[in-house]
Amino acid sequence: MKTFKKISIALCASAIMIPALAQAQGMHAQGYGPKMGDREFSLSGSGSSDKNFDSGGFGLSGDMGWYLSDRTVAGVRQNVTWGSVDNGDDIWRGATKGFIDYHFGHNQVRPFVGATLGAIYGDGVKETGTAGLELGMKYYVLPSTFVQARAEYSFLFDSSNSAGDNYDNGSWDYVVGMGYNF
Known part of the structure; x- marks a missing residue:
């Protein structure tokens, strides 16, 4: 449970600091990024490791999303990875x-x-469910084109009881890639 608390505190602290970092940029770039109703496609290279960094792998991640507002995107992500155990x-x-x-x-x-x-x-x-929290950053190099970096802490579960039990045994996934809004 200590790991759960540490990760939760770190994610909350990061979430609080991110808006301050965005404001500190001082950039007023009208015309960059999506608007409500836009779609997004991204392709990224990914890496993952167990919590001790003993085993890991690399892969490809593709996302297709729809903007529910100027700031909120919901979508589907497909990952395929190869790993060395x-x-x-x-x-x-x-x-x-x-x-x-x-x-x-x-x-x-x-x-x-x-x-x-x-x-x-x-x-x-085991073929099972997975859930996670993620944070990242997109940088728009053109009005509709961005580069991104993302980190996700995810854990496996096959029931609501096992979700709580498995949270401390999760893994980190990282991606760096490019995307486009249309």
């Missing part, structure tokens, strides 16, 4: 998740926080 065979894994992210500010720099819920499948994992 400490003292084991290489594996592949897939995950299909729904996500919702809230973006801060209307500048070229857009920090965001969000949540995911979906399913994970493949070698080395």
Whole structure:
């Protein structure tokens, strides 16, 4: 439970600091980013590790989202990863998740926080549900084109009871990529 508290405090502190960072940028970039009703597609390279960084892998992540407001995007994400397991065979894994992210500010720099819920499948994992919290940053290099970095802490579950039990045994996923609003 100590790990849960530390992660929760770190995520809350980060969420509080992100709007201040966005304001500190001082950039007034009208015309950058999406508006309500726009769609978004992004393609990212991903990496993951267990909480001790003993095993890890790399993969590809594709997102398709719809803006519910100028700041809120909801969508579907597909991940495919290949991994190397400490003292084991290489594996592949897939995950299909729904996500919702809230973006801060209307500048070229857009920090965001969000949540995911979906399913994970493949070698080395039990086919089961997954949920997580994420935070990241988008930087608009053109009015509709951005580069992004995102980190997600996710955990597996097959019932509501196991969700609480498994939170401390989660993993970190990281992505860096590009996207486009249309």
